[in-house]
Amino acid sequence: MVTIGDVAHAAGVARSTASYALSGRRAVSDEVRERVRQAARELGYAPNAGARALATSQTRVIGLLAQFMPDEFAPAMLQYIQGVANTARDSGYDILLSSDPEGPAALKRITDSRMVDGVVLLNVAEHDDRLPVLRAAPQPGALVGLPGDCTGVDVFDLDFEESGRTMVAHLHARGHRELILVSQPEHVIERGGAYVWRLQNAALETAAARGITLHAVFGSSAQPEIGRELHALLDAHPHATGLLLNNEAAAAALPTVLHERNLSAPDDLSVIGRYSDEFARTFSLPFSSIESAPDRLGRMAVRQLVRRIEGEVAADAPYVVRFVSPDLVDRGSTAPPPAD
Amino acid sequence: MVTIGDVAHAAGVARSTASYALSGRRAVSDEVRERVRQAARELGYAPNAGARALATSQTRVIGLLAQFMPDEFAPAMLQYIQGVANTARDSGYDILLSSDPEGPAALKRITDSRMVDGVVLLNVAEHDDRLPVLRAAPQPGALVGLPGDCTGVDVFDLDFEESGRTMVAHLHARGHRELILVSQPEHVIERGGAYVWRLQNAALETAAARGITLHAVFGSSAQPEIGRELHALLDAHPHATGLLLNNEAAAAALPTVLHERNLSAPDDLSVIGRYSDEFARTFSLPFSSIESAPDRLGRMAVRQLVRRIEGEVAADAPYVVRFVSPDLVDRGSTAPPPAD
């Protein structure tokens, strides 16, 4: 392989001069700089990443720890990954992806061996095993998802409280007085998905404050089951006029269920979901929804991480916990309740 | 950070001895080996990846070049990535992910700077811009997807010809004599998706050889359109009794279309798709399908790549082009045609 020594030799200068000519970190005469660049181009010189990392203790690589939950919808995860990957490379970083089932060990390996300058954790749970490892690591970290303890890391998440309030307020404003909220299954919460609680509690409080009824239930995340559950729910609450879905499987199953009951939204039932626009497109769901904006969250996390890596924020600058406000994407599935 | 020098010092030996003690590449007395290991453990030593790469010219990282097509279904892509990532780490490799829209430049950067020991290309097109770059690189490469020219790389793909034959033969064996094949849209083919042709041509030949009718058409990959197109198709060919779908959007839209026409599979229409089991689960599709096995293909590609990296196959060993035979996953959507 062609090294900077070869370039220097071809240009008739010392290695150090070639390095300075290419990096611009010290003044070099115009003439020499041009000769060096020319030589580098002609020889097809590309600096060796390992050597550079060794010399500068910078890898220009960001670690991305994704955990694939078998019961989670793939499109959303891929959007997170894309948001992170694209933003990273716009900032001049590559991505080291770990989809490791046992995340903490992988994280430790990657940070200990200095393969990365920083780390993004996706899908962070309430008590996440990866967090202690990340805090002990010398590299900065950014999370997507809100853990119980946010010290030492920058955190980005959707504002689930606000999402819950918005969903209820939206339907209440249109005159609905009895609503059903289908959350994700309990095992998602047990796994650390506290966001399910956050949305549900905020929704319940809002409903209580406004004096309307909200039936909150957990639904399965598997397809045939959730369909049956939705039927049962609609049977059990015949006077409910609004349906809130914080459960992607339920949203995907609902069109069929409505069809089978010969109902349509918003004429018979107003519906609001909570999922990404991409998800809506993939399943061609006609329901208005709170946009979960995975790409945006991924981008924000990387941006902040890069700022920390490059020292644009002081190492002791306070850590950020930022909630992005929910956008309600109107697909026309809400209206005043039927006159009855 | 703690270096091997620190470990050596703590154990009272030379750096080289510490290195040999840890790597086992030369004999070291039991006593010293134990002392060194002990010291490494106590100090929390982890070798610096950059330094090791520099010394050994091995990074133990595999580059993964995924191209996200906006009109492609995310779940499948994620499965490829998972298959690659999991197999890689079982073999002791990490993954450098590039989702670069402009793949060739990213590939060149990664290989030139020696960030990776080898490369896996996903979603390879008939004439793929990344291939010349890969051939010029010093690292070996493995592809998922069949390009026009396979020289210099190992190639893995589903056997689309066999898939086409199987689909037609399966229905013919059950007595069907007029079939419809919905392929992916033409722009997928123009982009280099020759596999669409491969399946379609094989299906047409098989139908011709068996003296039955096959209407082959291209369908959109967007949701509202493909639904209308399916309706139009069924209108246009009222005597067709079998439907073959090499188009994921069509498969996802079909349940609704059937419902709207008050048809059901297999009683009124026999249906076979071509998509992954994961895809079927995500959309809870009740149709039998040719399994596209993305995880399996990803795994095969990494396995072979690792063999080449580690020199288990001679550098001049012939390159592999392997087609995996299609599995037909029976979900009970095929039967003899209705008596009529």
Add this chain to the structure above:
DNA sequence: GTTAAGGTTCGAACCGGTTCGCAGGAGCAA
């Protein structure tokens, strides 16, 4: 008792970059 063989360990060089200190030369003022 000398020599050969074998097992251990050490020191030095190397991988390919970056960076620091210094030296040589030009330009300018005193």
Add this chain to the structure above:
DNA sequence: TTGCTCCTGCGAACCGGTTCGAACCTTAAC
């Protein structure tokens, strides 16, 4: 002419591993 500064470029050291050759010490063989 001397003295100073400024501009360029060079050499050497360093980052943290790995690996080669040689030296040392036992032990065995003749």
